[in-house]
Every structure is written in C-alpha cells, then in structure tokens.
Amino acid sequence: xxxxxxxxxxxxxxxxxxxxxxxxxxxxxxxxxxxxxxxxxxxxxxxxxxxxxxxxxxxxxxxxxxxxxxxxxxxxxxxxxxxxxxxxxxxxxxxxxxxxxxxxxxxxxxxxxxxxxxxxxxxxxxxxxxxxxxxxxxxxxxxxxxxxxxxxxxxxxxxxxxxxxxxxxxxxxxxxxxxxxxxxxxxxxxxxxxxxxxxxxxxxxxxxxxxxxxxxxxxxxxxxxxxxxxxxxxxxxxxxxxxxxxxxxxxx
Amino acid sequence: xxxxxxxxxxxxxxxxxxxxxxxxxxxxxxxxxxxxxxxxxxxxxxxxxxxxxxxxxxxxxxxxxxxxxxxxxxxxxxxxxxxxxxxxxxxxxxxxxxxxxxxxxxxxxxxxxxxxxxxxxxxxxxxxxxxxxxxxxxxxxxxxxxxxxxxxxxxxxxxxxxxxxxxxxxxxxxxxxxxxxxxxxxxxxxxxxxxxxxxxxxxxxxxxxxxxxxxxxxxxxxxxxxxxxxxxxxxxxxxxxxxxxxxxxxxxxxxxxxxxxxxxxxxxxxxxxxxxxxxxxxxxxxxxxxxxxxxxxxxxxxxxxxxxxxxxxxxxxxxxxxxxxxxxxxxxxxxxxxxxxxxxxxxxxxxxxx
Ligand SMILES: Cc1ncc(C[n+]2csc(CCOP(=O)(O)OP(=O)(O)O)c2C)c(N)n1
Ligand code: SF4
Numbered sequence: 001x002x003x004x005x006x007x008x009x010x011x012x013x014x015x016x017x018x019x020x021x022x023x024x025x026x027x028x029x030x031x032x033x034x035x036x037x038x039x040x041x042x043x044x045x046x047x048x049x050x051x052x053x054x055x056x057x058x059x060x061x062x063x064x065x066x067x068x069x070x071x072x073x074x075x076x077x078x079x080x081x082x083x084x085x086x087x088x089x090x091x092x093x094x095x096x097x098x099x100x101x102x103x104x105x106x107x108x109x110x111x112x113x114x115x116x117x118x119x120x121x122x123x124x125x126x127x128x129x130x131x132x133x134x135x136x137x138x139x140x141x142x143x144x145x146x147x148x149x150x151x152x153x154x155x156x157x158x159x160x161x162x163x164x165x166x167x168x169x170x171x172x173x174x175x176x177x178x179x180x181x182x183x184x185x186x187x188x189x190x191x192x193x194x195x196x197x198x199x200x201x202x203x204x205x206x207x208x209x210x211x212x213x214x215x216x217x218x219x220x221x222x223x224x225x226x227x228x229x230x231x232x233x234x235x236x237x238x239x240x241x242x243x244x245x246x247x248x249x250x251x252x
Numbered sequence: 253x254x255x256x257x258x259x260x261x262x263x264x265x266x267x268x269x270x271x272x273x274x275x276x277x278x279x280x281x282x283x284x285x286x287x288x289x290x291x292x293x294x295x296x297x298x299x300x301x302x303x304x305x306x307x308x309x310x311x312x313x314x315x316x317x318x319x320x321x322x323x324x325x326x327x328x329x330x331x332x333x334x335x336x337x338x339x340x341x342x343x344x345x346x347x348x349x350x351x352x353x354x355x356x357x358x359x360x361x362x363x364x365x366x367x368x369x370x371x372x373x374x375x376x377x378x379x380x381x382x383x384x385x386x387x388x389x390x391x392x393x394x395x396x397x398x399x400x401x402x403x404x405x406x407x408x409x410x411x412x413x414x415x416x417x418x419x420x421x422x423x424x425x426x427x428x429x430x431x432x433x434x435x436x437x438x439x440x441x442x443x444x445x446x447x448x449x450x451x452x453x454x455x456x457x458x459x460x461x462x463x464x465x466x467x468x469x470x471x472x473x474x475x476x477x478x479x480x481x482x483x484x485x486x487x488x489x490x491x492x493x494x495x496x497x498x499x500x501x502x503x504x505x506x507x508x509x510x511x512x513x514x515x516x517x518x519x520x521x522x523x524x525x526x527x528x529x530x531x532x533x534x535x536x537x538x539x540x541x542x543x544x545x546x547x548x549x550x551x552x553x554x555x556x557x558x559x560x561x562x563x564x565x566x567x568x569x570x571x572x573x574x575x576x577x578x579x580x581x582x583x584x585x586x587x588x589x590x591x592x593x594x595x596x597x598x599x600x601x602x603x604x605x606x
Contacts, residue, residue, distance in 0.1 A: 016457075045451075046450055046451045046452050046453050047450035047452065048450060049321070049448050049449070049450055051317070052461075058463060059463075061459045061461055062459075064457075065457055066450070066451065066457050067448035067449065067450055067451055067457050067458050067459070068448065068457065068458075068459050068460070068461075069316075069317065069320045069347075069448050069459075069460040069461075070347070070459070070460060070461035070462065070463055071313065071316070071317075072313060072316075072339055072340065072343050075309065075310070075313035075316075075339075075340070078305065078309075078310040078311075078313035078314050078316075078317065079313050079314070079316050079317035079320070080317060081277075081303065081310075081314050081317060082275075082277065082313065082314035082315060082316060082317020082318035082319070082320070082321070082325070083317040083318065083320060083321045083448070084317075085275065085301040085303060085314070085317075085318065086275060086301070086317075086318045086321040086322075086323050086325075087321050087449060087450070090449070090450045091450075107306055107307060107309070107310065108306070108309075108310050108313070110306075111305075111306035111310065115303075
C-alpha cells in the first residue's frame with residue numbers, strides 16, 4: 001500500500017494566508033470562503049476587483065486574493081459603478097453588511113440596482129451593527145435588543161425591518177436576487193450556488209445581481225455560535241424568507 | 253481647431269477631454285449644469301462613459317472607483333454639492349487617488365443663491381473633508397486659462413496621486429470667450445502600477461485603502477502624505493503679478509475678482525496712482541514669493557474678494573505683520589464694483605483707513 005498522501009481538501013486560492021479577525025462562530029469567514037471558492041472555480045481571480053465596505057468586513061481587502069478597493073461607509077455600489085464603467089470586462093463585486101447597505105448606503109444600492117449596473121453584491125444581513133458594538137440596524141428584528149434599542153426594537157418607535165431583497169427585486173433592471181442562509185450545511189450549499197449564479201449573471205452581462213446572506217453575530221447577539229445558528233433559523237428566516245426574488249431570463 | 257467661442261462650463265468639459273479625461277460622474281446643480289450635459293453628449297463620442305449619479309455623494313464615489321481603476325476622471329459641482337463630496341475627497345486624498353473636481357462656486361452658506369461667489373475658499377484650501385490632507389486648488393481667471401490649467405490639474409493629480417480642484421465661480425461658468433485647445437508639453441508621469449484593474453497574472457493583488465488601524469502606521473502614512481504636500485507646495489505654485497514693481501497699494505484677487513481688479517489697477521495707473529495686483533492662480537499652495545518681492549516698497553495690501561473675507565487670512569500670513577493688510581469684499585453673490593474698490597484704495601493711500 002502506498003504511503004503517499006492524497007490531498008482531498010485544500011484552502012482556496014481565492015483567499016490570502018492572512019488570519020481573519022472575525023469572532024469565533026461568526027459566519028463572515030464562511031461567506032468569504034464561498035465567494036473566494038466561486039471566483040477560483042470560475043477562474044476569474046485575476047480579473048476580479050472587489051470592493052470592501054465599512055463594518056466588520058472592512059478588512060476583507062486583506063483576505064480576498066484579488067485586487068481590492070476599500071470604499072467609504074455605504075458607498076461601495078457607487079465605487080463599484082466607477083470601476084465597472086471603466087473596466088466593463090472585469091468581474092466587480094461589493095461585500096457589504098446591513099448597516100452599510102441598508103442604512104447609510106441605501107441610496108447607493110437602490111440606484112446601482114436601478115441602473116442595472118453589471119456588478120455583484122454580497123449582502124451580509126446579521127440584523128445588527130457588528131463592528132461598532134451592537135447597535136440597531138435597519139434589519140434588526142422587532143423585539144430584538146441592541147445597545148440602541150435596550151428594550152427591544154419597537155415597530156412604532158424604531159420602525160420595522162427593511163427587506164432589501166424584496167425591495168430591490170421590484171426594480172426592472174435587476175437581473176438576479178436571492179436570499180440564502182448560513183445556519184446549516186444544506187443552506188450553506190445553496191448559499192454557494194446562489195453566489196455562483198450571481199457571478200455567472202455578471203459574466204453574462206445580464207445586469208445587477210445580489211445575494212443576501214443571513215449571517216450571525218454571536219458577539220453582539222450574546223449567544224454562543226451554535227445558539228446563534230439556531231437564532232438565525234428560528235427568528236431571522238421567518239422575517240427574511242429564503243428564496244429567489246428576481247431571476248431574469250438567461251440567468252442560470 | 254483654431255479659436256472657438258465657447259461657454260465657460262463647456263470649456264471645462266472640452267479641456268478635460270483634451271487632457272485625456274474620458275470619464276465623468278456628476279449631479280446637476282446650477283450654475284454648472286452645462287458641463288454635465290456637455291459630458292453626457294461628448295464622452296460617448298470619445299469612447300468614454302458618463303453617469304448621472306443619484307447624488308454628489310455617489311458621484312464622487314464613482315470618481316473614486318474610476319480613479320482606482322487608473323483612468324483620468326472628473327466631476328464637477330457647485331457649493332452645496334461640493335460639501336456633499338467632501339467625504340469622498342478626504343477618502344481620495346487618503347487613498348492617494350488622482351482626479352479633477354471643478355467647483356463653480358455660488359453664494360452660501362446653505363442653499364444660498366445661484367449667483368457667483370468666492371465663499372468656498374476656506375473649504376477648498378483649508379481641508380473641507382476630515383483628516384490631515386491638502387488639496388491643490390487652481391483658480392483660472394479666463395476661459396483660455398481654464399483650458400491651460402485643466403491639463404496642469406490632471407498632471408498634478410497623476411504626478412502626486414491626489415485629487416485636484418479647479419475653483420471657478422458661476423460667472424466664469426456662464427461667460428463666453430474665444431478659446432483654443434492647444435497641446436501643451438506633457439510631463440513625465442509615473443506609471444499607474446498601483447491601480448486595481450484585476451491582476452491579469454502580472455503580480456500580487458493590489459489594494460487601495462485609507463484604513464490604517466495601527467496609529468503608528470497611520471502616522472507614518474500622514475507623514476508620507478505631508479512630505480508629498482510639501483513637494484507640491486515647492487513645485488506647483490502659480491501666480492501672476494500686474495504692475496507691482498513700484499506699487500504702493502497692492503491688491504490681491506483671484507478668478508473673476510482679479511479680472512475686475514485689473515481694470516481698477518489700469519484706471520488708477522491712468523490717474524497716477526501707484527497700484528498693482530497679485531493674482532494667485534494656485535490658491536493652495538498659496539504663493540508667498542510675490543509678497544516677499546514687494547514688501548520693500550508696498551505700503552499696504554488689499555485683498556478683494558466675493559466673500560466676507562477668507563483669502564485675506566492667507567494674505568496676512570504671507571505678509572506676516574510687516575505691512576498692513578486690508579479687505580474689501582461683497583457677499584451673497586454680490587460682486588464688488590470698480591468704483592467701490594477704487595474708493596477703498598484711495599482711502600488707504602490717503603491714510604483714512606488704519
Ligand atoms: C460615515 C461613517 N459613519 C459611521 C461609521 C461607523 N461604522 C463603522 S462600521 C458601522 C456599522 C457596520 O455595520 P454592518 O454594515 O451591519 O456590518 P457588520 O459590522 O455588522 O458586519 C458603522 C456605523 C463610519 N465608519 N463611517
Ligand atoms: S462583531 Fe459580530 S459580525 Fe463582527 S466579526 Fe464579531 S461576530 Fe462577526
């Protein structure tokens with residue numbers, strides 16, 4: 001019997017060797033890995049420009065093994081627009097949290113989508129501001145306690161959660177929008193498929209594509225990693241139903 | 253092409269295209285709308301792209317993206333819009349991204365008016381956005397100078413990797429003058445090997461960022477930027493003097509105001525008054541040499557501005573207490589008249605103003 005070892009699993013080329021700063025149990029890391037794998041599998045790493053946003057993923061430019069530009073808080077879709085208009089044959093994506101995309105950057109995301117900008121947006125919805133220490137996000141659930149909703153978010157005082165995927169899917173120029181989740185293996189598989197489809201959509205020049213990924217923030221939610229996954233499934237999925245919200249003809 | 257009669261705002265657009273700019277991202281605001289429309293029409297013709305952004309915030313960030321992809325890119329706006337762009341300008345200064353930003357100033361603060369003013373001087377030359385940075389600012393006084401300075405602005409931007417502002421006003425944007433688009437000597441510019449264009453297998457991935465979490469690292473970055481700004485201050489000073497050699501009262505004015513003051517100087521000279529004009533063309537770096545050159549014989553300096561007095565502070569710094577510095581200005585979109593300026597000069601000469 002040969003003692004030669006066979007490699008059955010390895011780190012993706014799409015990520016650098018840098019050790020990430022994400023908290024234990026945070027699903028930012030898993031989502032990074034899936035985005036990187038897709039770019040590697042599509043063999044487009046060398047023609048990809050990623051746009052990092054502001055939030056816990058602000059340092060993602062150190063983790064993705066492709067050219068990266070770091071954008072001001074919320075402005076990633078505008079920065080990506082500038083890049084894509086100059087380099088229409090490159091793969092351009094943004095990686096944005098919910099505070100970034102649905103609060104300060106609400107204008108930029110709606111209009112990039114309305115223009116049908118041929119970019120891919122990876123939208124991380126963890127229902128809270130992670131980096132700044134657990135304040136309310138536009139996606140925070142009704143009743144959810146955060147440092148700025150100490151009694152739990154009340155719809156009549158702090159408003160109700162914004163469903164970005166549903167909202168953006170109403171725009172005619174949007175090519176593909178799907179909401180996925182990271183709470184178990186089955187859903188991770190569909191997350192990767194959705195990311196693949198989103199980048200394929202861009203490659204086929206069909207227009208704006210976005211994947212909303214339900215993600216965890218054990219640190220600011222105050223649950224352990226396993227409880228956090230459970231919390232996504234029990235509390236987030238009912239408010240943020242999974243599925244495809246827009247799929248233009250030609251998207252596969 | 254020869255000489256053409258054109259409107260100021262359109263001159264800015266054609267001059268930018270002549271300087272190799274193929275990308276423009278902007279948002280309408282009076283009094284610079286003709287420029288946005290001009291770029292929308294012209295850029296597709298030269299194989300470039302125009303996007304009407306949803307706001308000035310988005311526009312400057314599209315500029316940020318295009319600049320990071322390594323091309324010559326421009327935006328323009330007027331005062332309230334430039335306020336919104338300050339976030340992006342600070343980020344571009346921090347990430348060292350070259351671009352040209354035109355501000356055709358109107359009266360403020362707030363919604364102000366749509367009349368020409370020079371009340372954005374502080375915002376342009378003293379920061380405007382957050383953090384330790386400087387913004388090279390060029391102020392043309394004629395439409396032909398707009399053409400010449402546009403090429404310079406793009407060159408300065410590319411040579412030093414920094415955003416550069418062209419500071420005009422509503423009047424310059426709206427007036428018509430004959431202009432000629434002549435090729436100027438090209439600078440030897442460094443390659444844009446830092447641009448994020450997709451590695452295409454030609455090396456390690458590149459990053460554009462202004463984030464330095466370690467304070468020691470940010471300090472190093474700030475010091476490096478500062479050294480760069482000092483180099484700009486050494487090499488990119490521009491000004492013009494007019495009849496200052498024997499002048500007793502030296503007016504200081506830029507842009508539209510300088511055109512008016514020039515007439516005042518001519519009239520005064522015809523009446524035997526020894527007056528002259530220093531016209532800063534680069535507002536940052538502010539020219540100090542013409543002040544040093546004239547301190548011996550000048551009795552006083554007079555800053556004339558379409559504001560309540562902003563550049564006068566830089567004039568005072570340049571004069572450094574060695575001679576009196578006076579101010580004459582109108583605000584809110586009102587323009588100082590030749591008669592009123594002349595009266596102030598006569599008061600200075602007559603010892604009425606102390
Ligand atoms: C203009 C501006 N305002 C506020 C901040 C502070 N800030 C940094 S991250 C953040 C929230 C990010 O939350 P989210 O996008 O949900 O990402 P997460 O940290 O949860 O991954 C805020 C408000 C900033 N950097 N810039
Ligand atoms: S604070 Fe929350 S979102 Fe940020 S890395 Fe930690 S767990 Fe993840």
